[in-house]
Amino acid sequence: MTEAVFRLENAWHPIEGDPAGGLIFSLINLTDQPMRDFKLAYTTLTRVKSAPVVENAVFIKRNANFHQFAAPAGFVLPPGGVWRFTVQGLWRSAKHRTDGAKSAYITLADGQHVPVAVDDLMLEGRHSEAAPALLPKGEAKQPFSLLPWPKASNLTAGDDIPVAIFPADGTDLADLKAMQGVNLLYRRLFSVAHVPFSHVGVQQGVPLAFIADETFTAEAYSLTFGEHISMRYGDAAGRHYGLTALAQLLHGARLDPAQFRFPASGVINDAPRYNWRGCHLDVSRQFFPTPDVTRLLDIMAWLRLNVFHWHLSDDEAWRLEIKAYPQLTSVGVLRGPDEPMLPQLGNGAEPVGGFYSQDDVRAIVAHAAALHIAVLPEIDIPGHSTAILTALPELVDGQEAPESYHSVQGYPNNALNPAIEQTYAFLAQVFDEMVALFPSKLIHVGGDEVANNTWMASPLAKALMEKEGLDGTFGLQSYFMKRIQKMLADRGRQLAGWDEVSHGGGVDADGTLLMAWQKPEVGVALAEQGYDVVMTPGQAYYLDMVQDEAWQEPGASWAGTVPPKHTYHYEAVGEFPDALKVKMRGVQACIWTENFLNRDYFNHLVFPRLAAVAEAAWTPKDNKDWSRFLAIAPLVPKL
Structure with a gap:
C-alpha cells in the first residue's frame, strides 16, 4: 500500500x-x-x-x-x-x-x-466527552466459569483442579471423537492453554462416563460430579454442549483460581431456552477472509450459539461465487476510484474486492456443522442490489430514469425490478447453486429497506402493476417475494427474511421465518400475522451500535445507545402476549460492518455483547446475573 x-x-x-x-x-x-x-x-x-x-x-x-x-x-x-x-x-x-x-x-x-x-x-463548539469504562468489575457468587449459565445447577466447589478429564473405560468411538472435537475447538481458541481432555487416564485427572439418554431433548445434557463425572445427553449436540461446559469450568479454574473453581460434587441439568440462538455477520460492507469466519464460528460454539446468518450480498458487494454468473465476483465485488463501483465505507485509492469460492463455502459449512452450527445464507433482494445490477446491467429497465429513487443509504435505483423476467431466471440459477452448497432448509432473501417510491418510474413495473392489480412499491415487492417463495419451495427450501417481507400483503406465513429488527413491537405484529419470528432489534442486539453516548465512544447510533448491560437484560419474549410466544423462535445478534475497519474495533463492539446475547438465548431469565456475567465475560475469546 x-x-x-x-x-x-x-x-x-x-x-x-x-x-x-x-x-x-x-x-x-x-x-x-x-x-x-x-x-x-x-x-x-x-x-x-x-x-x-x-x-x-x-x-x-x-x-x-x-x-x-x-x-x-x-x-x-x-x-x-x-x-x-x-x-x-x-x-x-x-x-x-x-x-x-x-x-x-x-x-x-x-x-x-x-x-x-x-x-x-x-x-468543535461542544465538549468532547471521553469514552467511559463500559464494564464494572463483576463478582461470581457461585465460583464456576460457565457462560451461558445453565438451566439448573447445584454445585460444590473443589479444592483441586484436574490436570485433565479422560474417558472412562468402555467409552465408545463416537464419544471419543466428540472429546477430540472439543479439544480441537479449545486449541484453536486458546493456543497456549492446556487442552481439557486426555484420551487416556492421567494422574490427577478425572474420568468421564457418557450416557446417551433418549428422554433428553437433542440439545440437553446433564453433568454429575464426584470422584468421576457422568454425562447424560440427548443427541450429539447435547454431548457437545456438555463437553464445552466441562472445558469452560476447567478453563476458568486454571486461568483465574482466585475467582473460579472446578466442582467437587453436584449436578448441572441444562438445555437451551431457545432453539434459535443466532449470530449474523455482514461480509458485504467489509470482507472477512475464511479464517476470520471460522474463528467467529469457533467463538459461537464456545458460547453455544447454533445459527450463523451469513449476509453474503448487499449494495457494496456480492461475495458468493456463482459459476453461472462469474461477473458477480469479478465486477460485483470491486470498489475503487476506477472500478465498476466507487469506494465506500473505508475504501480509498487502492481497489478492494474479495469473495468466497464455492470450495471456501463448503469448508465453512462443514466447519460449522462439526460445531453443531447451522449456516443460514442470505442474498439481500430485491433492494440492496447495487452490486448485482452493476455486474448484470441487463436486469435494469432501460426506460427508467437513472436516479428516479434512492435507498435510505443513498444508492440510486438499487432494487431488482420485479417486472423483468430475466431477474427470475437469474435468481433461479443462483438458488440452484445455493441449494447445492447450503444444507439449510431456510434461505434468507433480505426484503429490507426498499424505498417507498422504488420502481415508480419504470414503465415495465407500471405495466405489471396494471396487469396484476398491484398497489405501489410494496404491492410489487409482495408480488416479487411470493414468486421467490415459490421458487424456493420448488427447491425444497423455505423463505427467511427481514421484517419488511410482510409489506404489501407479504407472503404465505406458513413455514416463513422473519427477523424483527426495526423495533421490538414489530416482532409482535409479525407473530399476529402468523409468521414465525426471530427477535433481533437494533435497540438491543445490533452489535455495531454505540455503547455509550460519549462523543469519543465509537459506533453507529441510528438505533440509539446500546450498553452491554441493556443487551444482557433485554427480554425479547417479554413483548409477546402468552398466546403468541410460541411464534417467537429465538434471538439473534447482528454484526453490521459499515464501521468495522479493523479487528480491534470489531472486538470492542462485539464483545462482551455477543456473550450477553448468547446468555439471553440459552439461560432462563431467573438464572441471569449481571455481576456474575461481568466476572466470566473477560474469559470469552475474541476474534
Whole structure:
C-alpha cells in the first residue's frame, strides 16, 4: 500500500437553526510540491444532501457514502499548507467520533489517485466527552466459569483442579471423537492453554462416563460430579454442549483460581431456552477472509450459539461465487476510484474486492456443522442490489430514469425490478447453486429497506402493476417475494427474511421465518400475522451500535445507545402476549460492518455483547446475573 503523503482532518460543529450541523475539513499537504487542479474524495456515513452548502470548495458528486469535492479554481496548496473547507446540508447530525470520514484520496489532474491519511472525527463548539469504562468489575457468587449459565445447577466447589478429564473405560468411538472435537475447538481458541481432555487416564485427572439418554431433548445434557463425572445427553449436540461446559469450568479454574473453581460434587441439568440462538455477520460492507469466519464460528460454539446468518450480498458487494454468473465476483465485488463501483465505507485509492469460492463455502459449512452450527445464507433482494445490477446491467429497465429513487443509504435505483423476467431466471440459477452448497432448509432473501417510491418510474413495473392489480412499491415487492417463495419451495427450501417481507400483503406465513429488527413491537405484529419470528432489534442486539453516548465512544447510533448491560437484560419474549410466544423462535445478534475497519474495533463492539446475547438465548431469565456475567465475560475469546 502506498504511504499517504496527505492528511485529512475533519470535525463536526453545531449550527444554529440546523440540527444536523456541519463538517469542517482540513487537507494538509505533507509533500515538498505545491498541489493544484486536484479533487478530494472521502467516504462517510454522515452523508450530505443533493445540494449541500459548501464554502471554499466545489461539490462534485455523492454516491451513497462516497463524496467528492474539488478545490476552487486557481487554488494552490503549498508544501505544508492547509486547504480548509466547510460543508452544510447533512442528512443527520454526527454524534460520535466514528461518524466522520473513514477514508480519503486525492485525484490529480493527470488522473492519478493518491492516498490520504484520515482519522476520527473531532468536535468543535461542544465538549468532547471521553469514552467511559463500559464494564464494572463483576463478582461470581457461585465460583464456576460457565457462560451461558445453565438451566439448573447445584454445585460444590473443589479444592483441586484436574490436570485433565479422560474417558472412562468402555467409552465408545463416537464419544471419543466428540472429546477430540472439543479439544480441537479449545486449541484453536486458546493456543497456549492446556487442552481439557486426555484420551487416556492421567494422574490427577478425572474420568468421564457418557450416557446417551433418549428422554433428553437433542440439545440437553446433564453433568454429575464426584470422584468421576457422568454425562447424560440427548443427541450429539447435547454431548457437545456438555463437553464445552466441562472445558469452560476447567478453563476458568486454571486461568483465574482466585475467582473460579472446578466442582467437587453436584449436578448441572441444562438445555437451551431457545432453539434459535443466532449470530449474523455482514461480509458485504467489509470482507472477512475464511479464517476470520471460522474463528467467529469457533467463538459461537464456545458460547453455544447454533445459527450463523451469513449476509453474503448487499449494495457494496456480492461475495458468493456463482459459476453461472462469474461477473458477480469479478465486477460485483470491486470498489475503487476506477472500478465498476466507487469506494465506500473505508475504501480509498487502492481497489478492494474479495469473495468466497464455492470450495471456501463448503469448508465453512462443514466447519460449522462439526460445531453443531447451522449456516443460514442470505442474498439481500430485491433492494440492496447495487452490486448485482452493476455486474448484470441487463436486469435494469432501460426506460427508467437513472436516479428516479434512492435507498435510505443513498444508492440510486438499487432494487431488482420485479417486472423483468430475466431477474427470475437469474435468481433461479443462483438458488440452484445455493441449494447445492447450503444444507439449510431456510434461505434468507433480505426484503429490507426498499424505498417507498422504488420502481415508480419504470414503465415495465407500471405495466405489471396494471396487469396484476398491484398497489405501489410494496404491492410489487409482495408480488416479487411470493414468486421467490415459490421458487424456493420448488427447491425444497423455505423463505427467511427481514421484517419488511410482510409489506404489501407479504407472503404465505406458513413455514416463513422473519427477523424483527426495526423495533421490538414489530416482532409482535409479525407473530399476529402468523409468521414465525426471530427477535433481533437494533435497540438491543445490533452489535455495531454505540455503547455509550460519549462523543469519543465509537459506533453507529441510528438505533440509539446500546450498553452491554441493556443487551444482557433485554427480554425479547417479554413483548409477546402468552398466546403468541410460541411464534417467537429465538434471538439473534447482528454484526453490521459499515464501521468495522479493523479487528480491534470489531472486538470492542462485539464483545462482551455477543456473550450477553448468547446468555439471553440459552439461560432462563431467573438464572441471569449481571455481576456474575461481568466476572466470566473477560474469559470469552475474541476474534
